[in-house]
Amino acid sequence: MENSFLQAIASIPVLYVIPLIVLVLIVMYLARVPFHRTMTAFSRIVYNAMRLSSASVRLAEKRLQIRNREVLMSAGLELAERKVEREFDRIGAVIQRDLEGYPQIQRKISEDLLQLEEDYQNCGEIPQTLPDWVKVIDAIANIKPTGDRMVVNMLEEIHSTLEDQHKTAVDEHRRNVSKRHNILSRMTPTWRTMEKTLAGVQKAVSNLNQRSRKIDRYMDTFEKIRNKDDIAERQLSSSSLTQFFISGLVLGVAVIGAIINFNLVALPMSEMVGGASYIGVFKTSDVAGMFIVCLEIVVGVFLMDALRITRLFSIIGSMEDRKRKMIFWILLGMLTILATVESSLAFMRDRIAADMELLRQSLAGVETTSVATSNIPTIGQMIMGFILPFILTFVAIPFESFVSSSRTVIGLIVSWGLRILSYVLRLLGNLGFYLGRMVVNIYDLVIFPALWLEGVILRALSKDGGDKGKAADDAGSGKPKTNPATLMEGTAKCNEATK
């Protein structure tokens, strides 16, 4: 090994290599200044281009951030508006339901009060007192007895008459009292009715009070969003992200539902449109099945818009109520028809699948048995086929949420991407710049014998003194006189230029 190495060294034509190295060094020494300038210019170009690109990307990011903020605020405002609008709708409904009949309630209360007053007055009537002649008789009864029989008889007669009168008066009094009790008894339900009516009014007013407080709260939020408050922005941003993920999750579930729905209708559709034809790479029956599922979803979206639950097509929501209701009933009818069709298809699918299974068994030479002994799977499939279109209707809600929140989320993601891109561009610019400096330094390192020789020569010449010596010192240290020979020297200028 050692021998071969020595042989290899010995085989190198030294006389040929050394002049070559010297020649290369001379050439490199002569090309030093242009090379330095080229490298400086190149690294500056890279540095400036990257800085410029980075600044441009930063600007785009800022614009995007402003746009994101606007989108977020706009979405927040819309949401707040919708909440306020919904509360007003509810208040309207409450007023219509509870306070619309307020004049009737007032009239009823007035009538009840009149009735109560009348009853009160009736109760206040003083019962008729005993006749005035009772006093006369009383005076006669106070006459001292004389023992005269006639007087005794007369007094006894008076006594008897008085007792009769007293009895009659007591009876009359009892009747009157009973009558008043009756009147008082009649007053109780009136009181209760009044109490109930007033409680109802109180409840309605209290409800209105609560709703108005809620509206106040929503209006506060609305104001904050309108004023582009930072707290509101953070809340909206967080809410938007949450909405995005939750609605995405629900949409994922809905997609699974749609696939199940599709599988229910795809096979029986081949019975209708044929299983041998293709549209592009898809079977016609599959396309037809998918079309039915898509149609159900589209009808569901319109239905939700007609109910003003979603606002994907504002034109539907802004229709006058009569037209909107008409559209709602039409769409509901269509959806019911589609659900019925799908239910029938599910039934057909079950039958076809059973027939196919029987055929498979027959072809496999297995003794054919009844595949499904119970009707429960068939009924289950039919029910599922009927219900799934209605369930898919609700896809419109997460879909709307997903669409509106995705605007913000995509904006945020792009903004992050731009920020990273800006950082990478700046990094590349700096890397290019310092790489240029490094290359220049390495170049000088390679030709250091030439530089050293230059220094020696210049020092020798400097013995002449004066400025020449100074020049030699400068040359020996590799410093240029007028132009910066290395990037190290030009760095400050470069930095100034790029700032």
Next chain:
Amino acid sequence: MQRGHQIRALVVTIVLIALGALLWATGCSQRANRSKGVYMLLDTSGTYAVELNKAKAIINYLLGTLQPGDTLAVGRIDTGSFSEKDIVAKVTFDSRPSVANNQKRAFQKQVDDFVSHIKRSSYTDISGGILQGIEYLNESGAGQKYILIFSDLQEELAKGHIRDVPFQLKGFNVIALNVTKLRDDIRDPKNYMQRVEEWREKTEGGNAQWRVINDLERLDHIFAH
């Protein structure tokens, strides 16, 4: 606010348009013929007729695999196979699955009847059978054409039968099934290999794709390519 509505409506419209465009694009794209046409030749010569029960299993597999719109025919290899009379059963399955199922049942019965009342032939005109299969499948208009040869590939032509017509098998898959070894093959396997090689050259010379499937557990390889 209004802008938000507009953008949302735009997104929904784009989704719907994309859906419509997908349907349109697929609808307008050229309708590729994806139907399969299978012509199965059954060797009824004396030495091979005992194997026909296995052929029933293959036909049952084909019946279970082929879809509505596909074509299936079973032809007999006998003394002169280049004849419509040698087509035992043929069917193009209806596009409705329920009708296709009934057709499959009827086909199965036809094949069962044929196998149970088989008459052994003295000669084996495989080439004639292939020519008949080419003609039948070309007429059927099937997109993918398969000729299955259920035989030991030992051709024996009757005197006067000329089969020097080159096969035109472009777009065809020719698959030899259950190529049994004859007594001579056991003694000298070169005979078997030479026989198979001859048929490979013959069919590939007509631009067909040639395959041999001897393991009947691997019938799924028939349509694997």
